[in-house]
Amino acid sequence: MANETNKLVEVRDLQTYFYLYEGVVRAVDGVSYSINKGKSLGVIGESGCGKSVTAQSMMRIVPTPPAKEVGGEILLHLEKGTVDILKMTANSPEMRALRWKEISMVFQEPMTSFSPLFTIGNQITEAIRLHIPDLTKKEMRDRVIELLGKVGIPQPSRLIDVYPHQLSGGMRQRAMIAMALSCNPKLLIADEPTTALDVTIEAQILELIRSLQEEFGMALMYISHDLAVVSEMSDEIMIMYLGRIMEKATTDEVFNNPLHPYTQALWRSIPTIDGDIKRLNTISGMLPSPYTVHKGCPFFSRCEQRIPGLCDEAKPVVTEVTPTHTVSCFLYEKNAQVPMSANASTRVGTK
Amino acid sequence: MLAYIARRVVTLIPILFLISLVSFIIIQLPPGDWVSRRIATLKLSGVGVDEGEALRLTKLYGLDKPGGERYITWMTNILLDGNFGWSFEWNQSVNTLLAERIPLTMSISIASLIISWIIAIPIGIYSATHQYSILDYIFTFFGFIGLATPGFLVALIGAWFIFSTTGFSPLGLNSNSFLTQPASWEKTADMLKHLILPLGIIGLSSTGVTIRVMRANLLDELKKQYVITARAKGLTELGLLLKYPVRMALNPIISTIGWILPGLIGGEVLVSIVLAIQTTGPLLLRSIIGQDMYLAGSIIMILSTLTVIGTLLSDILLAAMDPRIRYGGVSK
Numbered sequence: 040m041a042n043e044t045n046k047l048v049e050v051r052d053l054q055t056y057f058y059l060y061e062g063v064v065r066a067v068d069g070v071s072y073s074i075n076k077g078k079s080l081g082v083i084g085e086s087g088c089g090k091s092v093t094a095q096s097m098m099r100i101v102p103t104p105p106a107k108e109v110g111g112e113i114l115l116h117l118e119k120g121t122v123d124i125l126k127m128t129a130n131s132p133e134m135r136a137l138r139w140k141e142i143s144m145v146f147q148e149p150m151t152s153f154s155p156l157f158t159i160g161n162q163i164t165e166a167i168r169l170h171i172p173d174l175t176k177k178e179m180r181d182r183v184i185e186l187l188g189k190v191g192i193p194q195p196s197r198l199i200d201v202y203p204h205q206l207s208g209g210m211r212q213r214a215m216i217a218m219a220l221s222c223n224p225k226l227l228i229a230d231e232p233t234t235a236l237d238v239t240i241e242a243q244i245l246e247l248i249r250s251l252q253e254e255f256g257m258a259l260m261y262i263s264h265d266l267a268v269v270s271e272m273s274d275e276i277m278i279m280y281l282g283r284i285m286e287k288a289t290t291d292e293v294f295n296n297p298l299h300p301y302t303q304a305l306w307r308s309i310p311t312i313d314g315d316i317k318r319l320n321t322i323s324g325m326l327p328s329p330y331t332v333h334k335g336c337p338f339f340s341r342c343e344q345r346i347p348g349l350c351d352e353a354k355p356v357v358t359e360v361t362p363t364h365t366v367s368c369f370l371y372e373k374n375a376q377v378p379m380s381a382n383a384s385t386r387v388g389t390k
Numbered sequence: 391m392l393a394y395i396a397r398r399v400v401t402l403i404p405i406l407f408l409i410s411l412v413s414f415i416i417i418q419l420p421p422g423d424w425v426s427r428r429i430a431t432l433k434l435s436g437v438g439v440d441e442g443e444a445l446r447l448t449k450l451y452g453l454d455k456p457g458g459e460r461y462i463t464w465m466t467n468i469l470l471d472g473n474f475g476w477s478f479e480w481n482q483s484v485n486t487l488l489a490e491r492i493p494l495t496m497s498i499s500i501a502s503l504i505i506s507w508i509i510a511i512p513i514g515i516y517s518a519t520h521q522y523s524i525l526d527y528i529f530t531f532f533g534f535i536g537l538a539t540p541g542f543l544v545a546l547i548g549a550w551f552i553f554s555t556t557g558f559s560p561l562g563l564n565s566n567s568f569l570t571q572p573a574s575w576e577k578t579a580d581m582l583k584h585l586i587l588p589l590g591i592i593g594l595s596s597t598g599v600t601i602r603v604m605r606a607n608l609l610d611e612l613k614k615q616y617v618i619t620a621r622a623k624g625l626t627e628l629g630l631l632l633k634y635p636v637r638m639a640l641n642p643i644i645s646t647i648g649w650i651l652p653g654l655i656g657g658e659v660l661v662s663i664v665l666a667i668q669t670t671g672p673l674l675l676r677s678i679i680g681q682d683m684y685l686a687g688s689i690i691m692i693l694s695t696l697t698v699i700g701t702l703l704s705d706i707l708l709a710a711m712d713p714r715i716r717y718g719g720v721s722k
């Protein structure tokens with residue numbers, strides 16, 4: 040299939056659980072998606088929905104213990120063949136060789152992403168030295184200066200030798216992006232890279248990431264809880280809730296034709312500039328405790344279109360509405376809708 | 391960096407002056423002086439001393455002059471001649487007395503500090519990276535024992551245990567057979583054998599402290615984002631551990647160099663008395679009891695000065711390790 044060759048990463052039924060003293064948190068509970076080469080995937084979700092853990096699982100940097108990737112596969116299609124990242128040992132030499140070289144990451148906190156004890160240049164060069172060791176010292180330094188210039192740091196040949204605390208938050212995040220690009224990764228994961236920055240800087244950083252994605256021809260996984268930002272950054276969007284994917288589609292489809300009640304509720308909660316001045320719509324109810332094990336759809340308790348007896352008894356399966364639009368909801372499962380009582384009983388058995 | 395050191399050295403001058411003043415005032419504070427105490431002791435033992443003799447002694451030692459004048463004389467002699475005065479009790483110059491003991495005190499302090507670091511830092515790193523493992527619990531257990539057990543008690547038990555099992559007496563610096571012999575390799579080896587017990591005991595409590603501090607600091611650092619960044623870059627666990635979080639976690643330990651010195655000396659007094667080692671600790675205690683003022687004052691002053699210098703050294707080390715300290719006040 041021609042489509043298969045375009046795929047860079049395929050994640051299938053990923054499950055990452057946190058084994059805590061209080062109980063097991065199913066942070067990522069059966070998530071499947073793929074990212075095509077050079078394309079971008081946006082991930083939206085509330086705090087604690089598992090979007091960062093999903094990303095960290097792809098690099099196997101989830102803190103173990105308490106967390107563990109308990110199931111699924113993460114296939115990375117490289118020129119020399121396909122590898123399953125989940126089959127590797129977390130800090131094994133094979134896994135370390137993939138980190139930063141194939142998949143790199145920009146983190147949320149530019150203030151603490153760099154160690155305060157070493158210069159920016161030292162820490163970026165370290166990544167290059169690990170993955171492209173053939174370069175001479177001079178070549179490495181030139182490469183770092185070039186990268187710093189590319190991400191818009193003024194006087195890169197001077198600022199390569201400054202310490203992180205001498206840079207502002209925005210500049211530090213630019214340096215972080217330069218570091219993430221230093222080994223030409225195939226996939227860049229940006230985990231809320233602008234959350235800690237103010238709005239004007241945010242716009243600059245987004246613009247920068249987008250132009251660099253094009254220049255380096257890499258795939259992008261952009262994680263945020265900001266709907267507007269994700270829509271601007273992504274070709275495709277997936278919406279996560281409590282460790283599961285609720286809906287996944289191209290950006291246009293998700294915005295023009297949101298199907299899942301959760302997505303629709305999210306969209307209603309966006310304030311509009313030209314709309315009437317009224318109270319903002321919110322999603323009723325609270326996030327369930329992370330320790331809860333959901334027999335049915337995790338959004339059941341807050342859903343406005345829930346079907347008692349069906350949605351809380353079994354997990355909805357992923358339904359393909361169009362080839363590029365999937366949703367995980369009983370409302371779109373052809374067999375499940377009517378007659379619902381019969382179907383529900385065959386799924387869970389009669390009481 | 392040089393400007394930083396220069397600035398720190400300049401601020402030392404008023405501190406050192408204050409130290410000398412305070413040392414002198416402290417030894418002046420108790421009522422009476424060495425002469426009146428000496429006369430009282432003589433009278434108690436039945437030897438009559440007439441007023442003229444008492445006056446003569448007081449005048450001889452300059453004890454009749456006002457305190458300010460005596461301070462100036464004392465300091466002038468120290469600064470110009472390096473003469474710390476005369477010990478009444480020992481009938482020797484303070485310089486001679488201290489020349490024997492300060493090097494020994496310093497080397498025992500520094501050696502036990504280094505030994506406790508060599509033991510404690512790797513254990514602290516292990517405990518933090520293997521939090522709540524069996525070994526972590528074992529190290530924590532022994533750390534608390536080291537922290538909580540008084541050194542002199544361990545000294546007593548240790549000396550008794552070694553003597554009763556091996557017949558080797560760990561007391562003093564040298565075995566009796568070597569005491570009168572000139573320095574030789576055998577004598578040095580004998581001295582080292584005697585030093586193992588005091589070094590271990592004096593280092594015991596600071597080892598316990600350092601393990602706890604290192605473990606707590608490193609646990610904090612391991613949660614920081616830059617550790618995850620380093621891991622994501624593909625560094626080996628050991629490599630990133632030593633380069634990033636351990637170096638951050640060492641900062642508070644380095645800053646304790648300054649005040650670990652008086653701590654070691656304080657703990658060392660009792661241990662030295664029990665193990666009969668001639669360090670400054672027992673000497674200071676005796677000189678204070680006997681109101682041997684110049685000796686006591688000199689010891690207090692020299693130890694305080696060493697503490698200040700230790701603090702300076704730790705500050706310079708910190709500045710060398712952490713750029714945020716080095717550029718403090720310079721960056722925006």
